[in-house]
Amino acid sequence: MAHQDTVPVPDNTVERWTHPPFDGHIDSAGWIWGRGSGDCKNLLIGELSAINELLRIGFNPQRTVLLSFGFDEEGGRVRSAQHLSAHVESVYGKDGILFIIDEGEGIKEDYFGRTFVTPALGEKGSTNVELTVAVPGGHSSVPPAHTGIGILSRWSQRREPSNPFSAYAQCLAEYGEIDSALKKALSPRRLMTTQAVDIIHGGVKVNALPEQATAVVNHRISVDSSVKELQARYVKLLTPVAKRFNLTVVGMSSTKACLDFNTQVPETATRYLKLSTPYGSDASPVSPYSGSAWDIFSGTAKHLWGEEAIVAPLLMNGGTDTRAFQNLSRAIYRFQPIRSTDRYDIHTVDERIHIDGHLNTIRWIFALIQNADAFRE
Ligand SMILES: [Zn+2]
Incomplete structure (x- = not known):
């Protein structure tokens, strides 16, 4: 091909x-x-x-x-x-x-003392997760403890371990001339589902509290994870945040976990945290x-x-x-x-x-x- x-x-x-x-x-x-x-x-x-x-x-x-x-x-x-x-x-x-x-x-020649032939045996997936925090607006002169943007920025996330790159890393560690520090460093980002906050929308005026703040996060899904697992992790991480700031979580239900991620916001809701995945594909x-x-x-x-070459996935x-x-x-x-x-x-x-x-x-x-x-x- x-x-x-x-x-x-x-x-x-x-x-x-x-x-x-x-x-x-x-x-x-x-x-x-x-x-x-x-x-x-x-x-x-x-x-x-x-x-x-x-x-x-x-x-x-x-x-x-x-x-x-x-x-x-x-x-x-x-x-x-x-x-x-x-x-x-x-x-x-x-x-x-x-x-x-x-x-x-x-091909990586003269790489840690050896030649490595490195076919990729899998591809990561790609998923966008959109988080929207909506809170009542108001005048900046009487701000609440946390604006919508402030709440959104509280969100943080763990990374997770994953796999076939580890076989590659093991080959490097076993056959390459690698010192112990580098061996330790071979638990790389390449293994894991990654996240990049690529888009943030917030307020529009310095004297008006933002009623809505949105972040879109792109994740590259590792081969031993999935979009569903990622969604479940969001739910787990964000449920306490929502509770703390008295926000209704939209996009999931406690009974169905994250399965209805793309639900609509009820018209009456004024304080909510909405989760959606406008785009998502699992790894190959x-x-x-x-x-x-x-x-x-x-x-x-x-x-x-050459026989000496290491073929490493x-x-x-x-x-x-x-x-x-x-x-x-x-x-x-x-x-x-x-x-x-x-x-x-x-x-x-x-x-x-x-x-x-x-x-x-x-x-x-x-x-x-x-x-x-x-x-x-
Ligand atoms: Zn190409």
Whole structure:
């Protein structure tokens, strides 16, 4: 897999590019400059080039090789991936594919003394939680103990532990040359459901108490948690806050916990705390890091990057088109054989990839298809 689309180049940034974003300029040091060079035209072209080369040498596969190229991965993933996936499923059935490769994590060379090949085996979910505090307004000259904004800011939140990155961390700790302090530090944020308060709306005038204050918090849901679990945590954390400030909680009931998160505010309510999740998706399933698909993947990786290379599973914070492909295979590896020093500035000015990274992509797909073809159940 790969996607054909790219993020746009905003007009007001064109001048800042070292080489024009759509010239496909290759400089004398081997850098390919342009929008999409790293995300992910290199993979798209690399896959096609590998197939071309296989055809050229007369390769005659026993297995079917499918190429699936979506066209709106950067634009919400609503028009292509799920249709491609539905078609493949109608032909090959559920779990009908040995494994799937798509864009993703790369190669870390000379990383704690070793080379790490790091396919992402899962993707976090993404969920927005909206909190609204409504209290009676009034004049700022006679403020209550806490304004709506004050109450909202009382809200705080714990983080939670989670998992497949821990396998990666364990690999680093076991094989990398890591001191004890760093080992301790390997209980990273990447593991957990994260939170970022991205939008806050509050008052409008300095002499009027805000009647309503709203915060929208984006969470990236870890693979061992869920939107439901997140909602339940909000309920648990916010119930005492609401009680303390004499607010009715809207968006849940004590009997149904958080299941009716999107309920309406009663017209008579003047003091309330409303919770809603305008958008929410759970994390993807986690692909196996043992078994035949994994053996083909990791064996090919060691063939190309040496027996010494460590193939270590990772978790992706972002999303890919494979989100729509979960029905087709349990083994989905999001990986591009690109060293961190071969690719820069994805999604921003001066996106570029080194030709070495591109050639590695061709070699990788070329070898992987042949190794998968040689595999018999
Ligand atoms: Zn991409």
